[in-house]
Amino acid sequence: MALPRVLVLVLAGGAGGRLELLTERRAKPAVPFAGVYRLIDFPLSNCQHAQLSDVWVSVQFHPTSLSQHLANGRPWDLDRTTGGLLVLPPYQGTERAGWVSGTANSLWRYSPLIRDFDADALVVVSSDAVYELDYREVVDGHLDSGAEVTMVTTEVAADDAARYGIVEVGEGDRIRDYAYKPDEPRTTTATNEVFVFSPDPTLDRLEALAAEHGEDGLEDLGSHLLPAQTSDGLARAHPLTGYWRDVGTVDAYWAAHQDFRSPEPPLDLDHPRWPVHTRGGRHSAARVLRGAEVEDSLVSGGTRVAGRVIGSVLSPGVVVEEGAVVVDSVLLPGVRVRAGATVTRTVLDDRVDVGEGASVGGEGEVTLVGREATVASGSELRAGARFPDPDDDDEA
Template identity: 30%
Template sequence: MINDKVLSIILGGGQGSRLYPLTASRSKPAVPIAGKYRLVDIPISNCINSDIKRMYVLTQFNSASLNRHIKNTYHFSFFSSAFVDVLAAEQTIASDKWFQGTADAVRQSMHHFLQHDFEYALILSGDQLYQMDFNNMIARHEEAGAKISIATYPVNAKDATSFGILKSDENNVITSFIEKPSEDQLKDWKSEVSDDMKSDGREYLASMGIYIFNRDLLIELMDNPDTIDFGKEIIPQSINKHKTLSYPFEGYWTDIGNIDSFFEANLGLTDAIPDFNLYDVNQRVYTRARILPTSKISGTTLNSSVIAEGCLIHAAMIERSVIGIRSRIGKESTVINTYMMGCDFYESLEEIQSNNIPILLGIGERCFIKNTIIDKNCRIGDDVRINGGKHLEDKETEMYLIKDGIVVIKKGAVIPKGFVI
């Protein structure tokens, strides 16, 4: 079944500088999460679970790996109108510029969208972790006779300064909106929320960057080339002219905007009952189907860890860590509070011997790794000690970056034997 009323537009974001170096060679939606998925799998899976199967993903930076992932992952029937297409910024007669903001990205791609029949455009972000049935949001939008709907999430005062904050009336119609208010402005922006949210100090309604626009209104709004961003311009200018509805959401949701939030979102999956439930059969997360063997683990003490398929593990201990596909960890090594993304390929014994490879893919023997993100295809030699934490100053080298105490080993980096961070 396909929801023919809705066309989904997933915004890939800009250069992703706050997630650097994970975005040095890939776009933000292509960043690997949870050991086997990509960030873009989250909004796409939410759409598929909501029977919305016509999707465009808009991107402009390092889109090759994203293209490859989507091409290899999302195959629908030849007899279906379902698709997931990547639209990279392109020069046209109408525009020779790259996307200048979220609204400008939609404007520049409108000629692709208008080839399809749809009543509502569902606009999503490509870098958020959540599970939502969009049908409920669409039903509320239709019942209220709204022109625009915005999914909203209660946040605390500390986080409120990073979001668009809004207020709504008793019918959830939005009456006022402010983009990234200062701390001084916040006192006037508290909203009525549930008792659970109030006890958590989350009394400010933040825009989640998830929007529904009626087709005709979206076309009208895109006629003005001076508006380049939904949060900064389109939404504030529209709420008093067009009926704009707040759709309150109180499930798990996190905006993966920087290394710290990315790290915590991944390690959160190791909790006994994680906030983001990968095991929910009604809210499956889809990704590329790989033909990989089961993981083999020998002599390892495992505690609160997630191990993807195809791994070869001889570590002494792995604790509160996410170990990605095709990971190799050597004997007597200890891995704590670490996200290891894994590898794109295996090295055979013949290759290792014939090419005389001194440091193999993965983590060597007798290593100690803590508070670290290890990007894809890294080689960490024997006896390496990486002890991330707040005691470390921010720093960047060719091999690694330290940000807020988290050590990020760059994609494909080779860490020599005995190296210490």
């Protein structure tokens, strides 16, 4: 029996504003994670392990940063003569042309291409979460269920539930209620931005919604489409019981790194049966110099450590000079922390230079320093600061 024809659409076009300075000059899916990875590596690796080789990536903001990483899709076995990786930028020339204004709007704009592909199942995923999931298993369950949509769900903290689409699940995994970012969530069962749709009925429904609300009124999948499918009794849940972490905010991004630098991380990113693949550059081995101290940290290739590093994640090319101290922080590629400087509970973006004797961050809110910024020698950035200040054109 032939396998079902499956199309995966990765929605990678959002502005990612909640990540603040980290997405000022890069697409959210291109944000580095755990030293050597990018956020988009997680859904693409899930596709590879599920043997799904037709993957379309919708891009919009800062597309170059993402396209350079994706290239021809080779790390995820998507460099194919037929099918494989297809990058979908905004375009002009048809009635569906224009700037995407939401996830449902994106699906509507690409619906003619999706119909032409003639898939049995359409998998729609975002790329701002860290998790492992066999998409093929979700597809098989969906096709056997007769549902119009299968929503992958996870349990979230009660005080965080209002950020998500929240569902109530009844007998047989049928979803009996769906609320998009409700003010007062009735459960803590959230959709985690992985959906499997039956393409034709879903796209027919989307056309009707576009006629009712206008193309811009479609907004996100949770605005009209998912509630309509739920109210018609055509939505089901597929619970994900393993690790899942939305890293769409600075605090969540920092906290996820703390998960992975622990002695027993929640996912083995090098597991032989389910490794996470990425487009890696060539880096020499990490150099930990005599007198340095490294404890409970992830240290990538090409780094040089002569100071003290505790509970932190160091990306390729990071330098921590003698006498410098880095604690509970995330240092992205090319960062340099000079002698005598201290960095605490901070995310330093690409090629930040922390001057000698400077103090960055502290206990409390996570501090964020933007790409290529220079923190002057002897200066102090308090806990929770954003540098450069997004509301001030002058660097302090």
